[in-house]
Amino acid sequence: MEPQKADQLAAPQAVGNAGAVAEEKVADVIDGKAIAAQLRKEIGQGVESLKAETGKVPGLAVVLVGSRKDSQTYVRSKKKACVEVGIKSFDADLPEDVSEDELLKIVTDFNANPEVHGILIQLPLPSHINEQRILSAVSVEKDVDGFHPVNVGTLAMQQRDPLFVACTPAGCIELLQRTGVQIAGKYAVVLGRSKTVGMPAALLLQKLNATVTVVHSRTPNPAEHTRRADIVIAAIGKAEFVKADWLKPGAVVIDVGINAVDDPSDKRGYRLVGDVDYKEARKVAGAITPVPGGVGPMTIAVLLQNTLKSAKRTLQASSSS
Numbered sequence: 001m002e003p004q005k006a007d008q009l010a011a012p013q014a015v016g017n018a019g020a021v022a023e024e025k026v027a028d029v030i031d032g033k034a035i036a037a038q039l040r041k042e043i044g045q046g047v048e049s050l051k052a053e054t055g056k057v058p059g060l061a062v063v064l065v066g067s068r069k070d071s072q073t074y075v076r077s078k079k080k081a082c083v084e085v086g087i088k089s090f091d092a093d094l095p096e097d098v099s100e101d102e103l104l105k106i107v108t109d110f111n112a113n114p115e116v117h118g119i120l121i122q123l124p125l126p127s128h129i130n131e132q133r134i135l136s137a138v139s140v141e142k143d144v145d146g147f148h149p150v151n152v153g154t155l156a157m158q159q160r161d162p163l164f165v166a167c168t169p170a171g172c173i174e175l176l177q178r179t180g181v182q183i184a185g186k187y188a189v190v191l192g193r194s195k196t197v198g199m200p201a202a203l204l205l206q207k208l209n210a211t212v213t214v215v216h217s218r219t220p221n222p223a224e225h226t227r228r229a230d231i232v233i234a235a236i237g238k239a240e241f242v243k244a245d246w247l248k249p250g251a252v253v254i255d256v257g258i259n260a261v262d263d264p265s266d267k268r269g270y271r272l273v274g275d276v277d278y279k280e281a282r283k284v285a286g287a288i289t290p291v292p293g294g295v296g297p298m299t300i301a302v303l304l305q306n307t308l309k310s311a312k313r314t315l316q317a318s319s320s321s
């Protein structure tokens, strides 16, 4: 995780061979792991200066319900990342059968706790809990996941800006910007329309003056749309669904998918692949993110960034008055 890798990537590079014959050229790999490490370093410095200025550190509450293996893994990585940058983490590990009212009480307690600047409710929640009710209960000012309807709404409005944008799509944009990919005036196709990735990614790209098409499960001929794109964000959750011939030569491809596929040759019995057929896509794309080591690490880095942003908003406002 040498930061110089990220520095190299920070320089605008040859991602713009659109239209060229891409025979020998292989796509640049966008190293999300290195860029995320660089971002965490910057966040660590930000936490230090905030601490020097106010004597306080940012706090992130992580709420986990149930014992899904993948959720436990993500939550563990988030807590570890918090420690690394000096953010204090507050945990609520609740049993699968916790009631909606009990969960709501936990959320309102964190809302009222001045040491907590961000609240993350790990998704998915068990099916007996009304997710909308819980996510809407998180204070807009502490909504570091960007899932509160007010933050989603202001993301969609001109002349307004949300306090927080969902971490995964914000991480995708950060990857584009830190690799010097121009967004304004480009044609972007977002594959998928989820509230966690596809929809906010499309809104963000539009705010940044791209022309955006959202392709989803009910779109006829998805490849036809995708082939016109300068920028592709794939977030459909289907292993290697996007093929090389869906891509315009030179396109920049951000692969959000994390799919486990059986692999007897791997010691865990599976390996992780994206929504894009990476090996073949590399022969056509101008730049592409790998899985793992692409968008995933950025999601966590942006969560820390949002938490720092929230803490600065509250602490610097109150210390200067």
Ligand SMILES: Nc1nc(=O)c2c([nH]1)NC[C@@H]1CN(c3ccc(C(=O)N[C@@H](CCC(=O)O)C(=O)O)cc3)C=[N+]21
Pocket (backbone or CB within 6 Å): 074, 077, 120, 121, 122, 123, 124, 145, 167, 168, 258, 272, 291, 292, 293, 294, 295, 296, 297, 298, 299, 300
């Ligand atoms: N409220 C909420 N907010 C979230 O942001 C949220 C969530 N719920 N539920 C689950 C998804 C998934 N997610 C990931 C975070 C990091 C990696 C990550 O760091 N992946 C690494 C490692 C992959 C591995 O080897 O397991 C990589 O892609 O390189 C992946 C996935 C956040 N999510």
